[in-house]
Amino acid sequence: MASFKQKLVYFLSAIALLMFPWFIQNDYWLRVAIMIGLYIILASSLNLINGYTGQFNIGHAGFYCIGAYTAAILATRYHFSFWLLLPLSGIVAALFSILIGLATLRLKGIYFSMTTLGFSEIIRLTVLNWASLTRGPMGIPGIPLPELFGFHLASNRHFYYIVLALTGIMLFLSKRVISSRIGRAWIAIREDEDAARAMGVETFRYKLYNLIFGTFWAGVAGCFYAFFTSFISADSFTLDEGFSILAMVLVGGQGNLIGPVIGAASLTILPEIFRNMAQLRLVIFGAAILIMIYLRPQGLAGSSILSQKYHYPKIQRHSPPKHQGQQEVSP
Amino acid sequence: MTAILQTANLSKSFGGLHAVEAVNLEVERGHIHGIIGPNGAGKTTLFNLLTGTYTPSRGEIYFNGLSITRLSPERIARLGIARTFQNIKLFKYMSVLDNVKIGFHTQTETSFWDAFFHTSRFHRDERIAAQKGFEILTRVGLAKHADDLASNLPYGTQRKLEIARALATQPQLLLLDEPAAGMNPAETAELIDFIRKLNQEGLTIIIIEHDMKLIMNLCHRITVIHHGEKIFEGTPVEVQNHPGVIEAYLGKGRLNPSAV
Structure with a gap:
């Protein structure tokens, strides 16, 4: 249970986030804030997979792409509503993840990573070449504005509140799942898959659930992105995009919910500050990852749990394991 | 037979x-x-x-x-059938109590829906896992370590925790x-x-x-x-x-x- 102090912090941050667009009159920074929200959803959903079950997904951009194109195609051709497309894009992305998962989650090691990497590229190339469906390299323009009770949601302020709500829902549901039987099973799989199976955890099924849940949110993020920019093309969903999302998770810290939030915020703001070096964006990300690995391998917000994983001798609370047979009563 | x-x-x-x-x-x-x-x-x-x-x-x-x-x-x-492992296979970076809670996986049935909305089934499952898990820890004498990380326990105590975790599967x-x-x-x-x-x-x-x-x-x-x-x-x-x-x-x- 959250203590009073924690509740106060949550409450004040919520107020601050809600008031934010009224203080920031500058449209540019509002757009940055929206992109931060979008990347928080992407990085947090990737973290659910990489940080909680330890399946190393590199191709998150592929699922993001599927969500965006599902939304763009259905909205421009069949006039589906934004609110229906949010879950629908997530579901379509999750369906693709089932295909990937069924094929690779039984294997151990890097097979899953390699498949997601390839999958991401296959999706991008398919989108680029299946011109009758996706208009190929021309992209899909003219994605209509979302409507709410007859209102067109056109301003950045509206999009800010939409992404704020989505991020809030995503993090809230993630937190609830993580602190339930399902989340414990996920973490157990990350820690020791053999032991988890010996405890009766159907590891294959739970890895699949995890992948579905994570990629669903990538699809939702894709749908939001399509409506926000009103134009999408395959260029937005390259492997580089996938690596950027991964960098946010690594810099922020895996295996806890706040890490990717901080990672997404810092790695979205950083390139904006160094705008005149835009072409160096990925170099900055690469440097950020290297610096983090060297100085703080658990990430900016790395949980104390993971910090102990890497700095074991500093933080341990009990005497180290004794040699066998030594006369020492446990503390 | x-x-x-x-x-x-x-x-x-x-x-x-x-x-x-x-x-x-x-x-x-x-x-x-x-x-x-x-x-x-x-x-x-x-x-x-x-x-x-x-x-x-x-x-x-x-x-x-x-x-x-x-x-x-x-x-x-x-x-x-439950087991322990010769080369200890605890969930190292989970708390001692959470290690035992995994043992109740087969006896609980919280679904995504239950977790999202904290249904009565979620509360029941969490109560089972926490209460019975604590009982088992008390039996093996690990109750005072409930919130510690499994990896911080001394070697012999980790073996006890493995037994506790196995017992949790009933x-x-x-x-x-x-x-x-x-x-x-x-x-x-x-x-x-x-x-x-x-x-x-x-x-x-x-x-x-x-x-x-x-x-x-x-x-x-x-x-x-x-x-x-x-x-x-x-x-x-x-x-x-x-x-x-x-x-x-x-x-x-x-x-x-x-x-x-």
Whole structure:
């Protein structure tokens, strides 16, 4: 249970986030804030997979792409509503993840990573070449504005509140799942898959659930992105995009919910500050990852749990394991 | 038939190596059954076969009369066989209590829906896991460590936690793989009492152990394995007096009468 102090912090941050667009009159920074929200959803959903079950997904951009194109195609051709497309894009992305998962989650090691990497590229190339469906390299323009009770949601302020709500829902549901039987099973799989199976955890099924849940949110993020920019093309969903999302998770810290939030915020703001070096964006990300690995391998917000994983001798609370047979009563 | 576990001709080869060769094992319900043999005899491989970690090359395994030969580890765990691991396999970066909570996975059924909306089923499951988990920790004397990370426990205590976690699955049959390894004599004595108490409460137990004091003290029957084959089975007294066993598998110093 959250203590009073924690509740106060949550409450004040919520107020601050809600008031934010009224203080920031500058449209540019509002757009940055929206992109931060979008990347928080992407990085947090990737973290659910990489940080909680330890399946190393590199191709998150592929699922993001599927969500965006599902939304763009259905909205421009069949006039589906934004609110229906949010879950629908997530579901379509999750369906693709089932295909990937069924094929690779039984294997151990890097097979899953390699498949997601390839999958991401296959999706991008398919989108680029299946011109009758996706208009190929021309992209899909003219994605209509979302409507709410007859209102067109056109301003950045509206999009800010939409992404704020989505991020809030995503993090809230993630937190609830993580602190339930399902989340414990996920973490157990990350820690020791053999032991988890010996405890009766159907590891294959739970890895699949995890992948579905994570990629669903990538699809939702894709749908939001399509409506926000009103134009999408395959260029937005390259492997580089996938690596950027991964960098946010690594810099922020895996295996806890706040890490990717901080990672997404810092790695979205950083390139904006160094705008005149835009072409160096990925170099900055690469440097950020290297610096983090060297100085703080658990990430900016790395949980104390993971910090102990890497700095074991500093933080341990009990005497180290004794040699066998030594006369020492446990503390 | 009162056998809880039976194997018929159970064999496992890795390439040309016959790790387990035509083992016929019969474990009586309510017994403590010891498995001994020199290092590399195939004892742990046998456990891995019984729990589904390995699929047998040949032979059958029956649990309560039903074949479990080709079932997955999680199915077998659900049927009521729990185990500990020789090389400790705790969930290191989870708390001690959370380690035990995983054991209740098969007895709880929270779905995504329940977790999202904190339904009554979610609350019931969390209560079961927390309360019963704490009870089990209290039984093995780890209650004061409930919030510590499993990896911060001393080695012998980690073994206790492995047993606690296995007990949380409410097994009918418990497989202990060298439970006393890394424990000091006082802890081993405590462990012997604890295992005996579990057995008196109706749990059938199979133990692999090199500590002869523990084995001879606890076991109703002992199976001796060498080079993957069962070479002898009998009561502790019979095993101790079997010249072949003494010479080849226990070594001369270990079974010195004053040590037993």
